[in-house]
Amino acid sequence: QVQLVESGGGLVQAGGSLRLSCAATGQAFSRCAAAWFRQAPGKEREFVAHISGSGGTTNYADSVKGRFTISRDNAKKTLYLQMNSLKPEDTAVYYCAARRLISTNVQSEYDNWGQGTQVTVSS
Numbered sequence: 001q002v003q004l005v006e007s008g009g010g011l012v013q014a015g016g017s018l019r020l021s022c023a024a025t026g027q028a029f030s031r032c033a034a035a036w037f038r039q040a041p042g043k044e045r046e047f048v049a050h051i052s053g054s055g056g057t058t059n060y061a062d063s064v065k066g067r068f069t070i071s072r073d074n075a076k077k078t079l080y081l082q083m084n085s086l087k088p089e090d091t092a093v094y095y096c097a098a099r100r101l102i103s104t105n106v107q108s109e110y111d112n113w114g115q116g117t118q119v120t121v122s123s
Contacts, residue, residue, distance in 0.1 A: 002026040002098045002112040004079075009094060009117030016086050016121075022079040022096030022114055030054070030074040033103030035110060036081045038092035038119075045095070049081065050103040059105060064090075086121045093118050 008020040020036070035050035049060045049070035058070050069082040079096050094117050097110035104110075 002029065002032055004096050004098060004112055004114035006094065006096050006114040006117040009119045011120045011122065012086055014086060014088055014121055014123050017082070017084045018086065018119060020081040020083070020094055020096075020117060020119070022081075024077040024079065024098065029072075029077040029098070032098040032100055032112075034070075034072060034079045034096060034098045035103060035105070035107075036070060036079075036094060036096055037107055038090075038094045039116075040089075040092040043092075045107060047105040047107065048094070050105055051079070052103050057103065059103070061105075083119070086119075088121045088123045091119060091121050 003025045006022045036048040037045050038048050039045040051058045051070045055072050067085045071080045096114045098112040099110045
């Protein structure tokens with residue numbers, strides 16, 4: 001099992017930037033694929049980005065491609081999401097997730113979740 005704690009959310013104006021962090025404890029984080037998902041008010045939780053255990057492979061939702069960057073520091077057991085050029089439609093609770101083996105954009109495949117961090121983008 002991996003325990004995950006997100007931080008870095010907040011209120012930002014449209015066009016601004018935020019960096020989310022997700023600190024992991026427990027089993028070897030470097031053997032876990034990881035991802036970010038988000039849930040906007042009144043909507044279902046959706047995929048944002050995922051990354052392989054080594055960090056060598058990443059994948060993004062079309063809605064964030066070119067604006068968001070997922071990365072990880074396995075020595076620090078931390079996952080990151082750099083969010084640039086933020087839009088009001090990026091407002092959501094952002095969750096990090098982890099699973100053994102390969103990364104995927106299917107949230108049901110992840111069995112370790114953080115509690116979420118709120119990101120609010122004002123227009």
